[in-house]
């Protein structure tokens with residue numbers, strides 16, 4: 714511990730770096746450029762939650778059902794079997810995801826993958842899978858950015874879980890609308906039929922772990938899941954780093970409205 718502290722102190726003096734979220738100087742030699750205060754402001758999602766889509770419940774009442782489901786999942790809206798997220802999409806996590814998305818901070822992808830592996834470890838039987846698939850970007854966007862942020866999470870996650878990564882299995886065939894902010898309905902419309910499996914690939918009977926950065930309405934995971942199941946996937950399980958949660962008590966910061 715003394716050595717560790719000494720290493721941190723030396724690192725802080727030799728390589729003073731600011732936290733990429735709040736700009737205070739990092740005092741520990743962390744692998745990721747985020748300070749402990751900002752990390753502590755992430756709000757991991759824990760039980761009770763919807764057993765299907767992972768929406769957190771405010772009260773325990775709903776959780777007492779045999780299979781606790783939210784209103785949407787009781788209507789059988791989603792084609793994936795289950796979705797879980799590491800934490801609530803609050804301001805701090807939003808900033809962290811922007812670092813991954815636009816600045817390719819790969820170490821943050823590793824860190825998120827570790828958090829998602831912990832989520833999987835809570836329900837090992839339910840999240841047993843054969844392959845990890847990142848939600849793909851449309852080719853135009855991929856060319857523009859040069860990488861897919863979901864893949865920066867999927868790659869270390871597959872390694873951690875000892876699974877194959879199938880980033881070639883799925884593709885986005887319809888580009889995202891140019892407008893940044895979409896209504897809930899526009900979002901559903903924009904992703905409906907927007908994904909397909911690549912011709913000739915086999916996903917027959919595979920259990921797919923589908924990975925994305927943010928779950929907003931669940932429409933993207935749903936559209937990907939439909940494409941995979943149409944191609945024969947046995948089951949699709951969704952994992953995202955963040956989840957937009959509305960209607961939490963005021964002590965929780967409200968998620969900011971983000972472009973889908």
Ligand SMILES: [Zn+2]
Pocket residue numbers: 732733734735736737747748749750751752
């Ligand atoms: Zn910070």
Ligand SMILES: [Zn+2]
Pocket residue numbers: 763764765766767768782783784785786787
């Ligand atoms: Zn639900």
